[in-house]
Amino acid sequence: MPITPVGARSYQDFSANLHDRMQAERVAASATIEISRRCPLKCVHCYNNLPMGDMDAKRGELTCSEHCRILDELAEAGCLWILYTGGEIFARKDFLDIYTYAKKKGFLITLFTNGTLITPQIADYLVEWRPFSIEITLYGHSPETYERLTGVPGSYNRCLRAIHLLLDRELPLTLKSVAISVNKHEVGAMKKFADELGVTFKFDAMMSPRIDCSQSPLKVRLQPWEIVKMDLEDRDRVAEWRKFAARYNGQMQEGGHSDELYQCGGGVGGCAIDPEGKMSICVLSHFEGYDLRRGNFREGWDLFLRQVRAKKITRVTKCTMCQIKPMCGMCPANGELENGDPEAPVDFLCHVAHLRAHALELSVPAHGNCEYCAGGSAYGVLMNSAESLHKHGSEQWMDFTDSNPLFPILNERRIAVGGCSSCGL
């Protein structure tokens, strides 16, 4: 009869263990709830932002009482983790009412915000009703870069103020950024800034089209070689990629492949709910949604989302047999947004994945008619990217203190060849 309370020191184990069990039983462990698409910033890369004054968007948002009803249903279904995101969560004046209701239900809540609407009063409130985690997106290290990206004068100072308001109150803050053409030169400085503050920093360079399928964010997306260069400059990131690849690459079942369209945790361990109450696999996937205004969470989860999640592939593509899939961001949502087809491989992601594998000197087993494997029609493009990577290898974009000697591609002209025998090696 051991009675073992589990506290902070084993939180990671607790979380992993519970997620595994919940996923095995198809319990919705987590839900991402988009509070509003409205946002005071006008970031060019954003996949879903709308102006603060968009009255149609505002009118369409779930009411506070609708949010509370959905929270009741999520709690009943066994959900424990909730992520509130936007747009900007504080764009709604009643967000803290919704948040407090969620806290009282016993959810572990993470807040994604740009921070620009956080006041001392909000920060004080968060001390009393402490979130599990708060993540502020920092768009640049200098005011000029930050505001070139956000398009709003004064937003940099408001963001900085929020960071200090939260840190002064010892709230659990993480900083993160996107790496795009506008701010790529300041990602390293942002990391240093976060280090000096003693908070975790992470960044993501993989931009998606807008959820209305506008491709405008892709105009500021980095080139594949730029994305991989950023990987290579960060020892921690490289170590994580290597660990990830060792664990997951090449896990194709012998003699076959999975026929499931979705291979992520969406619809199995969690879901997304948009500002108007549409429940879907994830925040990027909007082709199929269940209207929580017309039904309840249990029906949506048990019936609708189960069916979406159980969808099978309709054809074999190069992604089907790809064994470096973990190095890639390809998923049905990306296929929908970039190609209008959940199964159509996204060329950009394929390019990045092959270049990443190439730079890390990972083998690329045969996976069908792949343009980026040796002999493929885009192999020359891949080699050009590798050449760009080599050419800029000595530059320190990330401004880390030591260069990374782990990657011969940065120091040698010789280009290693991938291992894709089906492509004519």
Next chain:
Amino acid sequence: MPGVGVEMSHQHIEAIGISAVRFARKGDFVTRTIAGEVVVVPVCGQIGDLDAIYRFNDVGAFIWNLFDGKTSVCDIVQAVSEEFDVAPKDSERDTLEFVSTLQSAGIIEPSVDKGS
């Protein structure tokens, strides 16, 4: 439940001086049952989630609900023994360890002076 065992438990608990102490939960917590596990989450106050998320098995959850400021440790030991059909000495050992752990973590506190 063997009577001798209960007497021994009572004597032992008396010996360490918390027999009549009634513990109460400090602050607001929500008890959730997730995939068959009982998870206790702090709701408000200065305690961060990471410092105070507790996962209990069914015995722990049973005891947690008895930290109501009204039930003494002695009564909890007896209730555990009865509820889970375990020897009183086992109930006593585990209950005291559980109380000690949660008291050290600062999430329960005595609601009355011992012996009252």
